[in-house]
Amino acid sequence: MRLTALILSLFLIAPSVKAAAVKKYAALTFDDGPHPVYTAKILKILYDNNVTATFFVVGENAERYPQLVKAEHDLGCEIGNHTYSHPHLAKTHIGKIEEEIMKTDGIIKDITGMTPKLFRPPEGFCTGQIEKELIKLEKTEVLWNVDTRDWAHTETDKIVKNIKSNVKNGSVILFHDYTSPPTHTVEALEIVVPYLLDSGFELVTVSELMARKADTGGLSSFFIG
Numbered sequence: 639m640r641l642t643a644l645i646l647s648l649f650l651i652a653p654s655v656k657a658a659a660v661k662k663y664a665a666l667t668f669d670d671g672p673h674p675v676y677t678a679k680i681l682k683i684l685y686d687n688n689v690t691a692t693f694f695v696v697g698e699n700a701e702r703y704p705q706l707v708k709a710e711h712d713l714g715c716e717i718g719n720h721t722y723s724h725p726h727l728a729k730t731h732i733g734k735i736e737e738e739i740m741k742t743d744g745i746i747k748d749i750t751g752m753t754p755k756l757f758r759p760p761e762g763f764c765t766g767q768i769e770k771e772l773i774k775l776e777k778t779e780v781l782w783n784v785d786t787r788d789w790a791h792t793e794t795d796k797i798v799k800n801i802k803s804n805v806k807n808g809s810v811i812l813f814h815d816y817t818s819p820p821t822h823t824v825e826a827l828e829i830v831v832p833y834l835l836d837s838g839f840e841l842v843t844v845s846e847l848m849a850r851k852a853d854t855g856g857l858s859s860f861f862i863g
């Protein structure tokens with residue numbers, strides 16, 4: 639009788655064992671903004687879905703539309719440096735590159751109060767010399783491992799497919815605030831953000847993703863420095 643009671647009590651107090659869902663993380667990133675039309679639409683989608691992202695802003699655009707950079711920051715998004723005038727770094731003197739990065743740092747700091755830690759080179763082009771410069775400026779170079787190809791005027795369904803086929807835990811996804819028309823970034827985002835959330839992804843900033851190295855199986859080639 640006592641044994642039965644013991645077994646019964648064990649059943650009653652035993653916590654229901656439920657396999658914890660494995661959390662996955664990904665970072666949405668947007669280059670080349672802010673843009674007076676599209677950035678606000680992107681921010682609305684992020685806000686509606688309660689997610690954050692990282693914006694690699696161009697200094698001259700940030701200077702022109704500071705209220706949009708402020709809105710990104712206020713939403714909890716991260717602001718990264720994408721140079722001042724988006725030059726091709728292969729054709730730019732290292733002194734000029736440093737000047738572009740520092741000028742953009744100053745603009746972002748004036749708007750948000752924070753100096754960006756992240757840098758993304760235009761078109762992802764970098765050299766050993768530039769990487770040394772980035773270390774000197776205490777910047778982490780961030781590339782990507784999922785290219786939506788929105789920059790190539792890719793149709794909405796193809797952008798969505800590019801993401802669905804390639805996204806995995808720890809992914810950094812490349813979008814652009816704006817590309818020359820036609821641009822399908824906003825339409826694709828409306829589909830893809832709920833899809834990623836339904837698929838168990840938490841959408842975080844790049845710095846948050848880097849801090850979660852242990853949960854994402856390690857991140858390597860797209861973060862340098």
Ligand SMILES: [Zn+2]
Nearest residue numbers: 669670760761
């Ligand atoms: Zn760019």
